[in-house]
Amino acid sequence: MSANVDPETGVWTLNEQDVEYVALGAAILGTGGGGNAYLGKLRAWQQLRAGRRIRVISPASLKDDDVVIVVGGIGAPTVGNEKMEAGDEGYRAVRAVEQAIGRKATALGTDEIGGSNAIEPMIAAALADLPMVDADGMGRAFPELQMNTFFIYGVKPAPGALCDEKGNVIVFNEVASATWLEKLARAGTVAMGCTAAFALPPITGKQIKDYGVKHTVSQAWRLGKAVFTARAEKRDPVSEILTHEHGTLLFRGKVVDLKRWTTGGFARGLVEVEGFGDFGAQTLKIEFQNENLIARNGDAVVATVPDLICIVDSETGRPISTEETRYGLRIAVLGLPATPLFRTPEALAVVGPRAFGYDVDYQPLGEYVDPEPVVAKSGRG
C-alpha cells in the first residue's frame, strides 16, 4: 500500500493503516518512552471513524511566517496507560496558546516523533481540521520539554499551555527559560495527576525548516511499514529495523532484572539483560528516565543519549516501552544514530549524557541519514 498524497497539493491524508504504521515506527523511535503509541493509535482511529481528517504536510510547504504549534502528551507513561483522557486536551492546549498569542495556527506539529507523541498532534489536528507538519524536534523521544531542537536553537519558550482531562487549562505566559517551562509544566502535570497535554510556544515556518528534524512522520511510517512487511514475508524484523535506520545491534538477551519507580512525574529505572547467542556470558544494563538513556555492557558504555537506544522483541521486532519491560522478555537492543542537530556542543549540553548526570563523553554511534519524505513532489508514497 502506498501513501495517499494529493498530487496537486502534496498533502498526505492518513488512513487507519497509515496510523498503524506510524504508531509502530514511532514506538521504536521512542526509545522506551514518548507515551504508549498503541493507545495513541486507538485514539487516532476514533478520530478517523468520526469522519475527521488526519493530514500531513511537508515542512517545505510552510511559509516562513506560518505559525506551527507543537502539541503532545506530558507525564509518566506508567500513569498514562491507566488514566483516561477526555480526548480534547491537546486541542484545548493549542487553542489556549492561540488565544495567548492572538494568532491561529497554520499547522500543528510534534516535538518528539517517539511514542504516542507522534500521534497526539494528529488527534488535535483532526479536531481542529489543521494539517500536521512532517517534522519534529528530536527524531526520537526525550523526557523533558527543553530537550528539543527548537528550544536548543532559540525558539522563545513562552507562551506554552497545559490542559488536563478535568478541564484545567494553564498558560505559561512568560518563563525564564525552556528549562523553567519544563519545571513549571512538570509541577502542573504532577498536580493534574501525572499526565496532561501540552502545547508549546509558536514556532515559525522558518524555524521548522531551520531547526526541525525533517520528515520524521514519514520515517516512522516507513519504519513501521518495513517491520510489518518483514513479518509478513517471514524476514527478521530486527535486521529490517537496523537496515532501515542505519543502526547497530548492541545486544540480544533476556531481561533478568528490572527496577522501576514513578517519581517527580517520570518513570525511572534500570533494566538488566543477560546475553544469549553472540552475546552469551555478557550483561547489558540500561538506565531510563521515561526513555532509555545509557547502555553499559559490563563496564563499557556502548551507547548514550542523544543516540537512540531501542529495545524490541528479539523475534517480532515489537518495540518494548520502559513501562512494559518485564522479567523474562527476550529482547534485542538497537543503537540508532541521533540527528546531527543533537550532535553539536550546544545540543549536547541539553541532551548529552552529562545533561542526564552521566559523567561520560558522547561517542556518536553511526551516521545519521536524512529520512526520505512520503510527501515528495511526485506525490508518490
Place this chain on the structure above:
Amino acid sequence: MSANVDPETGVWTLNEQDVEYVALGAAILGTGGGGNAYLGKLRAWQQLRAGRRIRVISPASLKDDDVVIVVGGIGAPTVGNEKMEAGDEGYRAVRAVEQAIGRKATALGTDEIGGSNAIEPMIAAALADLPMVDADGMGRAFPELQMNTFFIYGVKPAPGALCDEKGNVIVFNEVASATWLEKLARAGTVAMGCTAAFALPPITGKQIKDYGVKHTVSQAWRLGKAVFTARAEKRDPVSEILTHEHGTLLFRGKVVDLKRWTTGGFARGLVEVEGFGDFGAQTLKIEFQNENLIARNGDAVVATVPDLICIVDSETGRPISTEETRYGLRIAVLGLPATPLFRTPEALAVVGPRAFGYDVDYQPLGEYVDPEPVVAKSGRG
C-alpha cells in the same frame, strides 16, 4: 493621628505610620500566618519613599460592574522570610489577569487581611496607581486559595495568575474549581521555590459588596493603632486587643514545645504552651498550617477555625507568627470571632474544622461586630 481621608472623594491616602498600624493589626489578624507583615511594611514604605501613592477606597464606592483584582503572596512563610522578592510580582500577576480577561482593574484588593497579604495589594496598587478596596475575603488569613468568601459564594475561580521573582508568569485560564486553582497554584508555587505572588480572577464591585468582609483594612489600622497607643500609655496591650476585637482570652503561658516543618508548600506544626497565672498547671496545644487551626486545653477544644486563634507576646501584644514561635516565649492566646460569612454551613464546609481534617464541630466563639470604616462619609478617620 487621624487618617488622611479626602472629604470630597472619600479616598483614604496612607502614610508610613498608617502602613505601620495596618501591618501590626494585620499581623494579629493573621492568626500566625498570612506572610510576614513586617517585611510587607518595609516594602510598602519603599513605594511611599519612591513617591508612589497608597490609597484605600470604600467598598460602597464601587460600581456594581467594577473589576476588582485581588492580589497577594502565596507560599510558606518560613521561606518568604528568606527568599528575596523582585518587588513587582504582584503587579505583574495583576497585569496577567487583566490581559487574560481583556479588561483593566478598577481597584485592587486582598483576599486575606491577615499578615503581609494586607500589605501586598498596596504595593501592587502603588505600582499600578490604583486604589485598594477596604475589604477582604476572610477577615483573617487562611492557608489555601479556595478559603475565601468570594469563592465560597460563587465567584468564578478563573483566570488567576502566578508570578515569581525570576519573571515566570503562569495564568490559570480555566480551572475545574477553586480547589483546583489552589492545587495547581500551590504546585506552581512549590516549583517556583515555595513563594510567589498570585492574582485571583476578577471580582465585581457587586460581589465585593455582597460577599466581602468589609472595612478590614480599617479594622487592621484601628487595631494596630490601639496597640501602639496602649503601649505608649502603659496600658495592657493584650486587654486592648481583646476589647477592640471582642475576643476571648484563651490562655497565658510559656512555649515549651514546638514542631514545625515546611511541606507541600506550607509551614505545618504544633506548639505546646504551659500555663501560668490563671492558667497554671494547664497545657494548651495549637496545631497550625501556616495559620493556627485548633487549640486544645488538655482534652478540651477551646477554639477552632474559622474563629481566629491569635498568639501575641504576653507583655507587649506583639503578634507572633508560626515561623517566629520558639521555646520560652511568654504568650497570650486570643480567640476572636470569625465573620458571619464564614459561619454558614456552606462556608464551614470549606473553612470549618472538618475541612482541615479535625473531626469536631465548630463552636462559635463570641459575636462578630462589623469593623468601623476609616473611610466614612464625614471623611474623618
